[in-house]
Amino acid sequence: MTIIQPGTPAPELHLRREDGSPFTRAELEGRTTVLVFYPFAFSPVCTDQLNLYDDVLERFQEAGATLYGVSCDATYSQAAFRRQLGVRIEQLSDFEPKGETCRAFGVYHPDGFPQRALVIIGPDAVVRWSYQAASPAELPGANLIFDGLAAASSRPAA
Amino acid sequence: MSALRSAPVPAPGPEDHVRGSGSAPVVIEYADFECPHCAALSRRLEGARLRLVFRHFPVRSSHPRAWAAACAAEAAGLQGRFWEMHDLLFADQARLEDPHLWRRARELGLDLERFESDRRSEAVRARVRRDFESGVRAGVVTTPTVFAAGRMHSGRFDPDALAAA
Numbered sequence: 001m002t003i004i005q006p007g008t009p010a011p012e013l014h015l016r017r018e019d020g021s022p023f024t025r026a027e028l029e030g031r032t033t034v035l036v037f038y039p040f041a042f043s044p045v046c047t048d049q050l051n052l053y054d055d056v057l058e059r060f061q062e063a064g065a066t067l068y069g070v071s072c073d074a075t076y077s078q079a080a081f082r083r084q085l086g087v088r089i090e091q092l093s094d095f096e097p098k099g100e101t102c103r104a105f106g107v108y109h110p111d112g113f114p115q116r117a118l119v120i121i122g123p124d125a126v127v128r129w130s131y132q133a134a135s136p137a138e139l140p141g142a143n144l145i146f147d148g149l150a151a152a153s154s155r156p157a158a
Numbered sequence: 159m160s161a162l163r164s165a166p167v168p169a170p171g172p173e174d175h176v177r178g179s180g181s182a183p184v185v186i187e188y189a190d191f192e193c194p195h196c197a198a199l200s201r202r203l204e205g206a207r208l209r210l211v212f213r214h215f216p217v218r219s220s221h222p223r224a225w226a227a228a229c230a231a232e233a234a235g236l237q238g239r240f241w242e243m244h245d246l247l248f249a250d251q252a253r254l255e256d257p258h259l260w261r262r263a264r265e266l267g268l269d270l271e272r273f274e275s276d277r278r279s280e281a282v283r284a285r286v287r288r289d290f291e292s293g294v295r296a297g298v299v300t301t302p303t304v305f306a307a308g309r310m311h312s313g314r315f316d317p318d319a320l321a322a323a
Contacts, residue, residue, distance in 0.1 A: 027322075051219045055219060071276075085219060085220070134258050139312070146162045146163045147164050
């Protein structure tokens with residue numbers, strides 16, 4: 001499975017927000033979205049990837065980007081995880097059918113969880129940039145997302 | 159919008175906090191005074207033949223007192239006692255509230271009024287932020303992260319490997 005490539009229109013999304021409402025492809029339109037796929041809520045790392053991104057969230061906002069965390073955990077687990085981390089980044093659940101959206105983005109690990117991956121989607125709902133960590137243990141730096149946003153803005157969709 | 163794009167880790171400069179012999183291998187550490195793994199690493203690096211460069215990497219949402227502690231170390235540094243404060247902060251991470259910071263400042267014989275205004279100053283915050291952002295741009299996510307001999311080591315790693323590098 002290969003991660004979705006720049007220039008590809010985003011697939012339909014079957015995700016749920018923390019309040020249980022659906023998050024669909026239409027939500028991508030009109031703004032730049034960064035999907036942060038991560039393997040599991042509550043995976044044991046001291047300072048999590050999401051903590052770092054949250055610390056520079058204002059800088060992402062300045063860059064016109066909205067970040068979402070995506071995993072296959074249930075919305076209740078995601079909400080509890082977000083509260084435990086103390087981060088503001090909204091979580092989207094790919095719980096049912098499990099991993100369907102992750103599969104559509106090419107980031108579903110064969111063992112049943114999302115790869116650690118980043119996808120930037122333009123206001124036209126076309127993928128502009130994507131990155132998959134070499135392993136779930138690799139934590140991609142926030143710098144990579146800023147690189148991706150810069151590349152995305154200098155390379156409008158064809 | 160490109161401010162935090164990738165950039166190589168900056169080479170040690172005159173504004174850095176450095177200790178250890180000038181001829182020893184250089185190790186650049188991004189750390190946070192509230193991070194238990196950072197304290198453990200700091201203890202293990204004591205006495206190693208290294209030239210240690212300390213840079214702040216406080217992540218607010220994981221460690222709410224990390225910024226205050228980093229600014230306290232900088233304020234102590236303005237009175238020439240950065241490393242002493244560094245050691246006192248790592249020695250007791252359960253006590254990082256304001257009165258605990260003042261107690262350390264007194265213990266080091268600092269001018270308390272000056273310490274108090276310095277640690278809250280924009281200059282000190284900017285100094286900490288500069289370290290943090292250089293780390294973000296170099297790809298630091300978690301603490302401690304160490305750069306040695308051109309390689310990045312994150313989280314739990316064997317410090318003995320650094321001395322051997």
